[in-house]
Amino acid sequence: MRSITLSQAVNEAIAEEMRRDETVFLIGEDVAEAGTPFKVTSGLVEEFGTGRVIDTPIAEPGFTGLAVGAAMTGARPIVDLMFGDFLFLVMDQLCNQAAKAHYMSGGKLNVPMVLRTNLGATRRSAAQHSQSLHALVAHIPGLKVAMPSSAYEAKGLMKTAIRDNNPVVIFEDKLMYQDKAPVPEGEFLIPFGEANILREGRDVTLIGTSSMRQVCEAAAEMLAGDGISAEVIDPRTIVPLDEATILESVKKTSRAIVVDEGHQNFGTTAEIAARISEKAFYHLDAPVIRMGAMDVPVPFSPALEDLTVPTPEKVAETARRIVAGELIHAL
Amino acid sequence: MTAAPKQNAEDYLRMYRQMVKIRTFEDNANQLYLDAKMPGLTHMYSGEEAVAVGICEALEVTDKITSTHRGHGHCVAKGAAFKEMFCELLGKEEGYCRGKGGSMHIADQLNGNLGANAIVGGSMGIATGSALRAKMLGQSDVTVCFFGDGATAQGLMYEVMNMAALWKLPVIYACENNGYSEYTRTDEIAAGEITARADAFGIEAFRVDGQDVLAVNALTRDLVARCRKGDGPFFVELETYRYHGHHVGDISRTYYRSKEEEADWKANRDPITLFADWLVNEGVATKAELEALSEAIRAEAAEAVAYALEAPYPDGSEVSMHVYLEAS
Numbered sequence: 001m002r003s004i005t006l007s008q009a010v011n012e013a014i015a016e017e018m019r020r021d022e023t024v025f026l027i028g029e030d031v032a033e034a035g036t037p038f039k040v041t042s043g044l045v046e047e048f049g050t051g052r053v054i055d056t057p058i059a060e061p062g063f064t065g066l067a068v069g070a071a072m073t074g075a076r077p078i079v080d081l082m083f084g085d086f087l088f089l090v091m092d093q094l095c096n097q098a099a100k101a102h103y104m105s106g107g108k109l110n111v112p113m114v115l116r117t118n119l120g121a122t123r124r125s126a127a128q129h130s131q132s133l134h135a136l137v138a139h140i141p142g143l144k145v146a147m148p149s150s151a152y153e154a155k156g157l158m159k160t161a162i163r164d165n166n167p168v169v170i171f172e173d174k175l176m177y178q179d180k181a182p183v184p185e186g187e188f189l190i191p192f193g194e195a196n197i198l199r200e201g202r203d204v205t206l207i208g209t210s211s212m213r214q215v216c217e218a219a220a221e222m223l224a225g226d227g228i229s230a231e232v233i234d235p236r237t238i239v240p241l242d243e244a245t246i247l248e249s250v251k252k253t254s255r256a257i258v259v260d261e262g263h264q265n266f267g268t269t270a271e272i273a274a275r276i277s278e279k280a281f282y283h284l285d286a287p288v289i290r291m292g293a294m295d296v297p298v299p300f301s302p303a304l305e306d307l308t309v310p311t312p313e314k315v316a317e318t319a320r321r322i323v324a325g326e327l328i329h330a331l
Numbered sequence: 332m333t334a335a336p337k338q339n340a341e342d343y344l345r346m347y348r349q350m351v352k353i354r355t356f357e358d359n360a361n362q363l364y365l366d367a368k369m370p371g372l373t374h375m376y377s378g379e380e381a382v383a384v385g386i387c388e389a390l391e392v393t394d395k396i397t398s399t400h401r402g403h404g405h406c407v408a409k410g411a412a413f414k415e416m417f418c419e420l421l422g423k424e425e426g427y428c429r430g431k432g433g434s435m436h437i438a439d440q441l442n443g444n445l446g447a448n449a450i451v452g453g454s455m456g457i458a459t460g461s462a463l464r465a466k467m468l469g470q471s472d473v474t475v476c477f478f479g480d481g482a483t484a485q486g487l488m489y490e491v492m493n494m495a496a497l498w499k500l501p502v503i504y505a506c507e508n509n510g511y512s513e514y515t516r517t518d519e520i521a522a523g524e525i526t527a528r529a530d531a532f533g534i535e536a537f538r539v540d541g542q543d544v545l546a547v548n549a550l551t552r553d554l555v556a557r558c559r560k561g562d563g564p565f566f567v568e569l570e571t572y573r574y575h576g577h578h579v580g581d582i583s584r585t586y587y588r589s590k591e592e593e594a595d596w597k598a599n600r601d602p603i604t605l606f607a608d609w610l611v612n613e614g615v616a617t618k619a620e621l622e623a624l625s626e627a628i629r630a631e632a633a634e635a636v637a638y639a640l641e642a643p644y645p646d647g648s649e650v651s652m653h654v655y656l657e658a659s
Contacts, residue, residue, distance in 0.1 A: 062487070063494070065460060069397075092487075093456055107656070188437070
């Protein structure tokens with residue numbers, strides 16, 4: 001199978017869906033000729049024209065609001081939000097308008113829009129261009145949240161998102177745009193709410209979202225050298241969350257570490273860990289461990305920034321301690 | 332009153348009927364609040380009827396509107412029915428939103444009403460996006476964005492008006508200037524002229540007497556026609572007045588406006604009285620005929636209120652319905 005970059009995968013998904021459905025359009029800052037700062041949408045304006053690949057002023061609430069109205073009246077917009085950090089700018093349109101329209105109208109209205117944005121630190125971009133804010137939107141009923149972990153997921157989840165009848169927020173890891181993975185030539189979709197078991201194991205379950213999947217896979221490889229068998233699960237979407245696959249795995253391994261690049265406090269790791277603790281409590285041999293980003297604004301200096309995110313070494317070390325039965329509460 | 336754009340009595344009488352329907356709806360809604368029969372609060376449109384009716388009578392059913400927290404008038408004017416509206420106000424299953432939206436969120440998509448919005452200025456993006464969709468997909472409908480003078484302080488308005496002007500979108504921004512931004516005089520919150528905001532983007536802006544339904548209607552018909560030809564967007568400031576407080580519970584309001592001012596508007600600038608006088612003077616209807624029309628509407632409203640009071644609440648199982656739309 002051919003390998004393509006995550007960036008190419010997203011581009012292909014959007015192009016295929018725009019060919020399939022003339023109501024699909026792309027809107028955001030510098031999405032046309034510039035192809036976004038990450039060059040993810042390059043070439044789309046040449047094929048679909050400026051009527052469907054729409055460059056906007058720097059006005060995130062404005063163009064997100066336009067997308068809500070367009071979606072509500074029969075189009076399927078894809079909003080390009082240049083950095084995940086800008087979610088704070090669009091919260092009213094996304095969370096008060098898009099997320100609630102279907103419910104508030106008793107099912108009369110719906111908002112089939114995609115908001116694609118990014119997450120991920122260690123790009124030396126400091127605190128306003130490095131955040132991973134998916135927990136913020138995952139908290140709001142009415143939104144779905146997808147977190148592709150490779151080019152394959154990026155394509156399959158994007159196509160599903162575009163066809164979904166609800167507002168979907170997709171977070172791509174901005175450090176993975178050039179990472180290649182095998183992606184089939186033909187059409188495929190990845191359904192929401194189906195986690196992917198990447199590696200089977202007996203001793204501990206490592207649950208990793210987005211690029212934390214690779215962190216968990218690398219940690220599992222290290223652990224294998226120590227004779228520890230780790231199972232690795234990528235939820236792929238956190239709303240809806242494939243709780244069954246996660247619980248089934250933890251019931252088998254009796255231990256779980258949840259790894260995610262959002263802040264640890266009140267975060268995605270906390271939600272998944274809580275569900276495991278509630279629903280698989282009697283199967284557990286150790287506390288469920290959260291490993292999120294440190295609860296500090298993301299610092300600029302590489303010497304500091306690298307300390308803030310989970311690494312394979314930290315995940316493997318934590319796994320060794322809980323598998324050894326160490327009292328972990330002081331972590 | 333200005334010259335009539337519609338040439339037959341039926342159109343005039345429909346406009347009059349719609350205005351009376353709004354006033355009657357609000358009188359009943361207020362009474363439901365006073366009788367403690369309505370959950371929560373509501374924001375009365377009384378006094379502003381000529382705005383909603385003058386504009387919506389210039390629209391086709393396929394044209395869209397977005398509305399505000401003070402939205403009952405827009406809803407009635409765009410064709411909604413009393414029964415489903417009262418049911419919604421009371422949180423009943425047969426309400427437009429199955430009781431999930433209430434007064435501030437009534438949506439009636441079959442009549443082109445994309446919903447009232449409880450965030451001041453919150454629907455400006457939705458209205459402009461609806462117009463973007465129409466232009467992109469080659470559809471001929473026009474969208475009217477209703478908002479108050481208070482919403483002109485919101486940044487979203489400037490973002491979307493900029494894009495609407497850049498892309499010549501078929502949207503009409505209808506600013507209902509009732510003189511008060513919640514509990515504060517508008518001249519205390521809005522610097523400069525309201526219409527100057529549109530001028531800044533090169534959007535053609537108009538100021539019209541919002542108590543004169545024929546003037547509002549004539550202007551809107553012209554702007555809607557121009558929007559359909561691709562000449563949009565437009566901005567209209569409608570000078571009007573709300574008879575009640577910010578909401579039904581805002582009873583003691585002399586700290587921000589005088590009783591004399593309220594009495595003056597009601598006595599001298601009431602949109603329904605002004606239009607009734609015109610209809611009688613022009614020989615379109617007699618006073619008796621207009622009174623009979625009003626009486627019929629009062630009876631219709633009473634019946635709808637009685638129905639809504641007895642109507643069932645939604646079953647508890649509905650609480651988790653409509654969070655997501657799962658069927659294609």
